Amino acid sequence: MTRLAIVRQRYNPAGGAERFVSRALDALARQGSLDVTLITRRWEDHAGYHSLTVNPFYLGNVWRDAGFARGVRQAIAREGFDLVQAHERIPGCDVFRAGDGVHRAWLARRGRALSALGRLKLKLNPYHHYICRAEARMFADPALKAVICNSRMVADEIQQYFGLPADKLAVIYNGVDTQAFHPGLASQRDAVRAHWRIPAQAPLLVYVGSGFERKGVAAALAAIAPLAGVHLLVVGHDKHAARYQAQARALGVAERVIFTGAQKDVKSFYAAADALILPTLYDPFPNVCVEALACGLPLFTSTGCGAAEWIRSGENGWVRDALDVAGFTADIASWLQARADWPSLRAHARATVEPYTLEAMAEELLGLYRRLLG
Template sequence: MDARPLQVAIVRARYNPYGGAERFVQRALAALASGGAEVTVIARRWTPPRDGEAAVPMRLLRVDPFHLGSLWRDWSFARGVRRVLAGRSFDIVQSHERIAGLPLYRAGDGVHAEYLAQRRRAEPGWRAALTAASPYHRYVLAAERAMFTHPALRAVICNSEMVRGEIHSRFGVPMDKLHLVRNGVDLERFRPPTLAERSAAREGLGLEPGRTVFAYVGSGFARKGLAASIRALAAMPGARGVGHPAVAGAGAGAGAIPRTCAGIGRAAAEAAIAAAPKPLPPVLLVAGADRKLAAHRALAGRLGVAGQVRFLGGVDDVRPVLWAADAFVLPTLYDPFPNAVLEALACGLPAVTSTRSGAAEFIRAGENGFVVDALDIGGIARALDALADPQGRGARAAAARASVAPLSLDALGAQLIALYRRLIESPAP
């Protein structure tokens, strides 16, 4: 094979600078460019990233046919992509959209059928019925099945073993066509903070020293479990200032005098307790934009934790949010492999995520986080409470960072280039 640069086309309908899937595309582009590939992006809309990530050399082909509504939008984009590709030649066409007839698909959005199955668990019956009858969801399900069963499909890039298993079991795609290439994370950019950086981050967010802070990062609040995170925060022992057992005296019964006050008499002990500063209730930082922000703000108010849930909106650079926090929470209903969890782990934050999150494959219970069912509010609360304990915080931070150390952008680029070379060297039958 000649030594000319690989000609790679990446198909992604829309780039949202806050979206996890789009952030993967941006990082993949950087990795491919550094590996010598020449990249063309075929997109309906593409907005450069705004969080300091370097721009990547690429050619942009816009495909944005007239449309009304989501179904027509997706259908017309798929048809437009096929027309564009019919008149051009690429070594590799990697689609991030459900378009039948293309050779390589990256299942970054997971399996829509599985997402709907998980969504039904959290919806009332009437809403689940509406979802099942939705023309748009019916179109996506049909497009998904047509793509996975199309004879032209040669390979699928899966970002987690969870997604790999779902595709195989639901559509019968052979395992040797399902290639595991996990998301990469910029390990230089996302790293544990220095003491000065952590102090500056907390001060910038108005956080007092000694307050336990949890971080949530992500748009699409309903799917990614923000309501469950708020409910879990409210269910924690320290949500209203009771304090963590490690501070208040673990195992003390009602009315018991903490060990630190033993021997000075009940009256003096009670006076000392009354005069002591009250433990600060934990705070949940929410970085992300969503149309249902008001509903989630109202939920926090009803649960009595409005003052502890701080909505930051869409954040260009999430590092100060992560650096200010003690743990990360994303109890998503369904997420193939959330970049937000990787970035948190890389910053040394232990993470609480769900059983239907691809990132759960990197969590070791108690070491760098916990894996809990997305609807188990009590379980999420207990996990957060365990991570609020200052004892072992340094060990958890080290374990979190170590768990994602192999997922560098260089490793991502090398895996993608190697897969492309294999596909080129073994042409389709």
């Protein structure tokens, strides 16, 4: 039996990367050929796999990440796993899953939306310097056998910034539980809308995610402002949420926007909505896009989102530059005018993800492991 270690530092129930790791762990643990161990500081309750806690003391995020990486390397040397797959930037692992993308690419995209002072602060932040150094060391480490990319966008960025050969890059898209996330959830639509006091017939967009600045909540609010009657559910946590609530009031859309805070189970919000909006500056491939498509929701997303690779404009969604607010408004307006086509949009959205089940993802991962183990 192959001893596989999966490395992820901590669990955040609202985090898309963590939800992916949880799903992957569950799917892999069901494979009789694998003995799976999660190496982590802390995680949710689990069954079907082992966990190994690495939780050294730290102060500040640089010390936190560096201390965890050092502890993981010590644990790997001690335990003698057959394969180690890291979801953190840790040199010396066999496989790295680039679920967070390329940090240098994210900094470049974020800089587009900042003032000169904001870009200077970004440049001087020691944590970003640490992450970029760790990333470069990891990609240059001779122990690295393969990189799992959750989109073609990420694979291209790794080649661009680090020059890794194509045969080291495996594009394996996020899987989704197509039985848990499905168009039939729409049967909850009226009840959920009644609970949140959303008109039954109002066009409703849903945004799901934490980190409002990166994922484009400001753009989503501005995009719906000229479109009377369009409502927006903002599902997720952000420490600056009050800033976005103030923006909604300033734009005159506060009565059409509901901030729900973080929610452990988001299926009911997909059930209530007509489409997902995610004008993200940078997202390698967010789980929310896979989940929403599986529920039959078309996407309004950006060129900085890996999920854009799945979108055919006007068929299962629309794609714009993250900063093109007028473009998002125009696309939403086109969607509103084609309300008779919404059933077709929903059907195409669902069909997009049907091949990407958790089982199919696990099989692709197993195929990669077999190849690496010879």
